[in-house]
Amino acid sequence: MKYISTRGEAPVLNFEEVLLAGLASDGGLYVPEELPTFSKDEIASWAGLEYNELAYKIIAPFVSDCVDADDLKKMIDETYAGFNHTAVAPLKELGTNEWVLELFHGPTLAFKDFALQLLGRLMDYALAKRNERLVIMGATSGDTGSAAIEGCRHSDHLDIFILHPYNRVSEVQRRQMTTILEDNVFNIALEGNFDDCQQMVKDSFANQEFLNGMKLGAVNSINWARIMSQIVYYFSASLALGGPHREVSFSVPTGNFGDIFAGYLAKQMGLPIKQLVVATNRNDILHRVISGNDMSKGTLEHTLSPSMDIMVSSNFERLLFDVYGRNGAEISDLMDRFKSESVQLDGPRWEKVRELFDSLAVDDETTVAVIKQVEAETGYLLDPHTAIGVKAGRECNRDPSVPMITLATAHPVKFPEPVVQAGLESPQLPSHMTDLFEREERLEVLANDLPTVQSYIAGHVHK
């Protein structure tokens, strides 16, 4: 399969090249030149497959010219064998036609494990073939960092440096990163905030001379392989509830538009999906675009659902590319203008976005109220991101006869504050993690200064 950039100027690449490149050289994001599609009969024939077997069916067409079939099977099997639930992504019923899809049974208790556990293996595989090494550098406000570290810790060809804001991530999130002691894992606690971390990563990607010839790789959600891995659970959820002969709807807590974009792709590939609901917190640029054609940055708000505290949703560009008839020049122009001003989509393009998505923005107060209400109704404890999804699923539901499935993106133990605010008992760590608070930690506290960070990295990479 060939991959093209949303801005139309970067070279066409194959899967392996896209995997290692991250962002396209024209500033765009890579997408498949053509999506594989599956007939209803073919999808129906997958009922009863194990999660890993289903994942193979869906992922293979995207990678088959670069990854040997048996090797791919093995990597997928290993990835999902590491999850702590036999169903991998189990569904739980909240009420009539109301479900949550639990995506938090991976090693770091958030949905990012689905993609990053596989991404680390795929990168290692590609680098081994090429006899190359890569330096992964990323910034995190919590979930991405721990999932990326878990995904890369066993890799022979990667060093990973993750920057988090010193003293500004929750203790569970910090320990999930800093208790990984493999010698290719480096946790940098930066004396600054998340934006400082991100700026440092951006500046380092823009000029990689400090690495003396080594190259940087990205594991953030602009990496196509992440999106690809997330398509699978939309199919597994549908099949579990009678699809493809019956439609289902999804409500997705969203920050960077990665997870929900995977749902859009599932639909394009033939899965009968009735509604896709975009659920945001107060950082509501996506809701403002979808509901009012207002694509403007606003200011960053710190909320009780920090993994969705994002001002600009990078993956939205991938959707716009489709909506604008895959015209790279138009996207390039639109994104250029968006850098410095608010933009509006052309009327018909905006209509198209509205046909595809419904949306809602949910504030902290409502998030806490929903956690409390759902616990009272059902005894089920939601994490704050998932609570936003459940709320949006309820408000935006256009057909109560169709199952509405909210993606449960994290285990509530990762975000105890809103649970406590709801007057509920603080959630417990799952049994396989109860010793997290006793494990040895390793991290490096560094000043908020680019040369300091870069010389630390250059001094620690394995050549």
Ligand SMILES: *Cc1c(COP(=O)(O)O)cnc(C)c1O
């Ligand atoms: C990353 C994350 C999200 C947002 O996912 P996107 O792909 O950025 O839309 C939602 N919830 C949790 C718990 C996350 O970690």
